[in-house]
Structure formats: C-alpha cells, structure tokens
Amino acid sequence: MGAGLALFPATFTDVRALPWRRIKYAVFLVLLLFVLNGPLVQTLSAGREPSGLMWFATAAVDAALLLFAYVLLRYGRYSGGDPVRASAVAAVEPATVERGIDELGDDLLDIRGDVLTADAHEMVLDVDGVPVVVILDGHANELTRGRVARVRARRI
Numbered sequence: 819m820g821a822g823l824a825l826f827p828a829t830f831t832d833v834r835a836l837p838w839r840r841i842k843y844a845v846f847l848v849l850l851l852f853v854l855n856g857p858l859v860q861t862l863s864a865g866r867e868p869s870g871l872m873w874f875a876t877a878a879v880d881a882a883l884l885l886f887a888y889v890l891l892r893y894g895r896y897s898g899g900d901p902v903r904a905s906a907v908a909a910v911e912p913a914t915v916e917r918g919i920d921e922l923g924d925d926l927l928d929i930r931g932d933v934l935t936a937d938a939h940e941m942v943l944d945v946d947g948v949p950v951v952v953i954l955d956g957h958a959n960e961l962t963r964g965r966v967a968r969v970r971a972r973r974i
Contacts, residue, residue, distance in 0.1 A: 847887045854879050901942070901949035904929065904971035910941065910952075910959040913968035917945055925973045933965050943967060 858876045861868045902919070904927055913930040920928040929952065931945035936959055943950045952971050961967045 843887065843890065847883070850883060851880060854883065901951050902945075903951045903953070903974040904969075905953045905955050905974055906957040906969050906971045907955075908970045909957045910954070910961055910967050910969045912961065913966040915968075917966065919945055919948075919950070922970070927971050927973055928968070929971055930966065930968045933961050933963050933967050936962060941967070941969075943969075 855876055858868055858872055861872065907926070915930060917931045919930075922928055929943060929945060929950055931943035931950060934942040934944050934949065936942075938954070938959075940951060940953045941959060941961075943952060952969055953974070957969075959967075
C-alpha cells in the first residue's frame with residue numbers, strides 16, 4: 819500500500835508499532851465522559867430541562883477530566899514513543915552506578931535501569947521513564963522486578 823497512513827495495518831510489525839498506550843487512554847477517556855455525562859443525558863432524554871447547576875457541574879467535570887488526560891498523556895511516565903529495543907551481548911548484572919543509557923559505539927549500549935518485568939527470554943527496564951526492552955538471547959539474568967540492572971546490549 820504506498821506511502822502514507824494505512825487504514826488497516828498490513829503486517830504484525832505494523833500492528834505492534836501502533837501507539838496502543840495512547841489508544842487505551844483515549845478509549846478510557848471517552849467511556850469515562852459518557853459515564854460522567856449520564857445524568858445530564860438522562861435528564862435531556864426524559865424531556866426535562868436540566869438546571870443550570872447540572873450544566874455547570876457537567877461542564878466543570880468534563881473540563882477537569884480533559885485537562886487531567888492532557889497532562890497525563892503529555893507529561894506521563896511513558897509519554898515518549900516506542901520503547902528502545904536491544905539484544906543483550908553479556909549477562910545481566912546488578913547496577914552500581916546511576917540509571918541511564920550510554921552509547922559505546924558500533925550500536926552497543928550500556929543500559930542501567932529498574933527492572934519492570936523479567937523472564938528467561940527478555941526483560942523490560944525503566945531508564946528515567948523510558949521503557950527499554952532487552953532480549954536476553956540466552957544470557958543469564960538473576961535479577962527480578964524492582965532491582966536495578968546493568969546490561970550491555972546491541973540496539974535492534
């Protein structure tokens with residue numbers, strides 16, 4: 819399908835690249851607005867005239883909710899784009915220095931961050947609010963959630 823925005827993603831990779839976190843927030847916000855506007859809608863659909871206080875309360879709650887959603891999406895913990903992906907080239911070890919990502923050259927990274935999830939095949943680190951997915955590729959990992967890990971990896 820040529821360049822531009824496709825209506826339906828063509829491949830699994832395209833589906834994984836969609837901003838699912840933002841889509842979930844938007845769907846939640848729309849559903850919450852429907853729930854909060856329920857009394858006003860019920861009053862209008864029953865043919866009664868809502869009071870000025872009902873209009874004001876509904877508008878104030880909607881405005882506050884929209885402001886909260888904007889701040890959450892704009893300045894939230896994972897407001898950035900897609901996570902950084904890397905493949906481990908050495909075993910995972912406990913970190914002794916501050917969190918961060920250092921470029922070592924030749925696409926090698928020195929990654930230090932809090933372990934969010936870990937299993938035998940991959941782990942997700944939180945590096946200053948940026949999720950980093952590290953594919954372990956058979957390298958050892960003895961650290962669990964909540965620990966600070968350091969791993970050398972090649973950017974994917």
